[in-house]
Amino acid sequence: MEIKKYTLKGYTPKADAPVATSHVEGLNPAQIQAVTTTEGPVLVIAGAGSGKTKTLVHRVAHLIDKGVSPSSILLMTFTRKSAQNMLRRASLIGDRRSESVTGGTFHSFAHMILRQEGHLLGYRNGFTILDKSDAEDLIAGVRADMGAQKSDKRFPQKGTLADIFGKHVNMHQTIDQIVGKECPQFSEFSERIEKMFAAYTATKRRLNVLDYDDLLTELQRLLVTEPELCLRLRQRFRYVMVDEYQDTNLLQADIVERLVGPGGNIMVVGDDAQSIYAFRGADIRNMTGFHDRFPDAVRIMLAENYRSYQPILNLTNAVISRSRETFDKQLFTSREGGQLPVFVDMSDIYMQSAFVVQRIQELHEDGIPLSEMAVLFRSGFHSNDVELALHAAGLPFQKFGGFKFIESAHVKDIMAFLRVLQNPSDTVSWNRVLMMFDGLGQKTASDISEQLVVAFQNPPEPLSEDSLSEGLFAETMAVQQNAITDDDRLYQVFFQFAGRRFGSELLDLATTLSRWASLENPSLVLADVLAYFKPLFEKRYDDAKRREPDFDTLLHLAAKHDDMSAFVSELLIDPPQMSQVDTSATGSESDVLTLSTIHSSKGLEWKVVFILSLVDGYLPSFQAMGDMRQLEEERRLLYVAMTRASEQLYLLKPNVEAGWGQRIPGMVMSRPSRFLMEALMENSGLLERWSLTPETDMPAPDFADMAEPSDPFDSRDSGDKPKRYGF
DNA sequence: ACCAATGCTTTTTTT
DNA sequence: AAGCATTGGT
Numbered sequence: 080m081e082i083k084k085y086t087l088k089g090y091t092p093k094a095d096a097p098v099a100t101s102h103v104e105g106l107n108p109a110q111i112q113a114v115t116t117t118e119g120p121v122l123v124i125a126g127a128g129s130g131k132t133k134t135l136v137h138r139v140a141h142l143i144d145k146g147v148s149p150s151s152i153l154l155m156t157f158t159r160k161s162a163q164n165m166l167r168r169a170s171l172i173g174d175r176r177s178e179s180v181t182g183g184t185f186h187s188f189a190h191m192i193l194r195q196e197g198h199l200l201g202y203r204n205g206f207t208i209l210d211k212s213d214a215e216d217l218i219a220g221v222r223a224d225m226g227a228q229k230s231d232k233r234f235p236q237k238g239t240l241a242d243i244f245g246k247h248v249n250m251h252q253t254i255d256q257i258v259g260k261e262c263p264q265f266s267e268f269s270e271r272i273e274k275m276f277a278a279y280t281a282t283k284r285r286l287n288v289l290d291y292d293d294l295l296t297e298l299q300r301l302l303v304t305e306p307e308l309c310l311r312l313r314q315r316f317r318y319v320m321v322d323e324y325q326d327t328n329l330l331q332a333d334i335v336e337r338l339v340g341p342g343g344n345i346m347v348v349g350d351d352a353q354s355i356y357a358f359r360g361a362d363i364r365n366m367t368g369f370h371d372r373f374p375d376a377v378r379i380m381l382a383e384n385y386r387s388y389q390p391i392l393n394l395t396n397a398v399i400s401r402s403r404e405t406f407d408k409q410l411f412t413s414r415e416g417g418q419l420p421v422f423v424d425m426s427d428i429y430m431q432s433a434f435v436v437q438r439i440q441e442l443h444e445d446g447i448p449l450s451e452m453a454v455l456f457r458s459g460f461h462s463n464d465v466e467l468a469l470h471a472a473g474l475p476f477q478k479f480g481g482f483k484f485i486e487s488a489h490v491k492d493i494m495a496f497l498r499v500l501q502n503p504s505d506t507v508s509w510n511r512v513l514m515m516f517d518g519l520g521q522k523t524a525s526d527i528s529e530q531l532v533v534a535f536q537n538p539p540e541p542l543s544e545d546s547l548s549e550g551l552f553a554e555t556m557a558v559q560q561n562a563i564t565d566d567d568r569l570y571q572v573f574f575q576f577a578g579r580r581f582g583s584e585l586l587d588l589a590t591t592l593s594r595w596a597s598l599e600n601p602s603l604v605l606a607d608v609l610a611y612f613k614p615l616f617e618k619r620y621d622d623a624k625r626r627e628p629d630f631d632t633l634l635h636l637a638a639k640h641d642d643m644s645a646f647v648s649e650l651l652i653d654p655p656q657m658s659q660v661d662t663s664a665t666g667s668e669s670d671v672l673t674l675s676t677i678h679s680s681k682g683l684e685w686k687v688v689f690i691l692s693l694v695d696g697y698l699p700s701f702q703a704m705g706d707m708r709q710l711e712e713e714r715r716l717l718y719v720a721m722t723r724a725s726e727q728l729y730l731l732k733p734n735v736e737a738g739w740g741q742r743i744p745g746m747v748m749s750r751p752s753r754f755l756m757e758a759l760m761e762n763s764g765l766l767e768r769w770s771l772t773p774e775t776d777m778p779a780p781d782f783a784d785m786a787e788p789s790d791p792f793d794s795r796d797s798g799d800k801p802k803r804y805g806f
Numbered sequence: 807a808c809c810a811a812t813g814c815t816t817t818t819t820t821t
Numbered sequence: 822a823a824g825c826a827t828t829g830g831t
Contacts, residue, residue, distance in 0.1 A: 186821050291821055458818045520809045678819045
């Protein structure tokens with residue numbers, strides 16, 4: 080008889096009685112050492128699937144069990160979601176106190192501190208966060224102000240400038256060094272670029288905005304310039320743990336070091352073989368040089384794999400062992416059996432989609448839930464065709480990575496309204512809002528927003544400084560300068576434009592904004608904003624119908640917050656990573672397939688994993704070819720993807736037309752990823768090859784020209800019979 | 807001078 | 822799908 084599950088809403092179990100047994104049961108010796116070495120610096124090298132999360136979870140529980148206050152534990156993870164997951168798990172084996180552990184990303188932690196202490200650096204209360212494209216817009220403004228013509232191809236574009244600035248702050252190198260290394264063709268401009276960086280930084284201050292990198296640099300500045308605060312934080316967070324340490328950059332390591340202080344308790348966990356974020360400044364020396372920073376660090380290695388069957392590990396080990404760098408661990412497992420990873424080549428991506436759909440349906444019918452299967456790929460758009468096929472087949476899925484909905488233009492429009500409420504000096508958002516009106520373009524918009532900045536930085540009735548204590552003064556100023564309610568500064572500025580085509584709309588906007596500012600609840604404000612925005616929206620986007628469902632998504636997110644500013648900033652700092660959901664088939668979200676970029680799949684696992692388009696040019700990607708270090712990162716990317724699988728791994732290689740790219744148009748990429756080829760040089764038996772046969776009796780495509788003779792994929796020397804696979 | 811519509815190109819990966 | 826440059830309209 081089947082037992083139906085029934086969830087009691089609003090009911091959470093009482094805290095378990097304190098467990099007498101220690102939190103080391105079911106752990107191996109290395110894991111136990113990691114859990115129980117609580118004092119001093121500890122470096123844990125944790126291979127893929129080695130129970131890293133479990134170890135961290137047990138360590139939190141163990142610390143609390145020992146009497147450490149949960150509020151003195153800080154857990155830094157890659158996404159806030161994974162921090163929450165861990166703490167939830169810790170509460171299951173320990174007690175609910177672990178839920179009050181502080182956990183999150185570097186950025187969210189920095190944000191939290193800056194909201195509390197940012198005034199020490201001169202930030203006003205409602206500072207807003209610039210995402211990448213906002214930052215680029217602002218940089219474009221600076222670039223123009225400093226006399227670079229837009230069309231001046233010889234001077235770096237705004238995106239390039241943003242990259243240079245980002246690397247400069249994250250990698251502890253001068254702009255000149257970065258330019259020389261990353262884009263030597265711009266070397267002659269490095270002085271001007273440096274000046275622009277200074278101007279950009281000054282502008283952000285003036286506008287009371289921070290970009291992503293500022294969250295980190297400003298936290299660092301705070302720790303340096305406010306020794307008292309630094310000490311206070313050290314005393315508060317006595318036990319610091321950092322997950323995915325291989326993907327941190329020098330700036331983050333510096334923050335950790337200051338936060339921990341000499342003699343502090345720090346555990347970092349990472350895997351040098353899974354470092355995949357060097358492109359944004361991650362530096363593996365944080366791990367390899369950990370001993371130099373913390374000379375008495377204890378080093379622990381977790382190499383036993385509890386996730387995958389041996390045949391999968393054999394292949395992943397072969398892939399990573401060809402790396403230029405040396406990794407001193409080979410994963411092993413005691414999980415017996417398991418099937419060989421499967422390699423399938425196809426004539427095109429449509430065949431690939433058909434295979435994915437059909438195989439998933441079969442496995443699903445065999446009883447594997449969709450939630451235990453994932454389709455992984457290098458870049459967001461690689462899954463486009465598979466998505467169509469899944470939709471047509473009625474298979475529900477969710478997609479992670481690639482384009483995020485928070486970045487789409489219409490969502491940014493909506494958020495711009497909320498952001499000017501929070502920070503009336505945010506000209507980037509003002510420009511977005513203002514340009515929605517007919518007859519109001521870039522020039523007028525930036526004129527108006529510049530006036531607004533001035534107006535809001537000079538309150539109509541300045542307070543006399545000596546009448547108030549210093550602290551109270553700062554606080555009052557902050558409130559004054561951010562209040563859009565009950566003052567006529569908006570009207571004063573907008574009124575100058577009353578005669579223009581958009582004049583009446585502007586005055587209406589001022590009234591509307593004041594009304595919103597008086598509402599507290601994010602859901603209420605958002606609902607009102609959406610109603611106001613809708614006519615503008617429909618005029619602006621000819622595909623408005625397709626975009627409109629996002630209104631509901633946004634309302635849904637707003638409902639989770641009761642504070643406006645928390646809603647606005649968290650959407651940027653901790654964006655919902657899901658970029659697309661298709662549950663049209665079932666209407667429910669209980670059992671859905673995962674599609675994900677490899678980057679977003681980090682730390683997760685599935686029984687069955689498909690890796691799409693394992694073709695040279697996609698993985699490794701074209702852009703990475705020609706640079707040894709980037710190429711090695713691509714290899715590790717493949718390693719990460721393959722080690723997500725616990726039971727079945729399917730490697731798919733369609734021929735791909737390089738339609739749009741830098742490369743020769745019409746070129747067909749048909750060679751399997753070089754990393755696979757290399758891995759199979761010594762032992763081609765690590766894989767099983769399937770060949771696909773169309774249901775109709777069409778002649779099989781000819782792959783003979785795809786491979787060179789020495790190629791392990793050459794069908795001429797594959798002795799075993801290819802498996803027939805019908806469509 | 808400024809705005810808006812059009813047509814071309816460009817697409818890694820993410821906090 | 823969004824950015825960029827061009828062009829035509831006010």
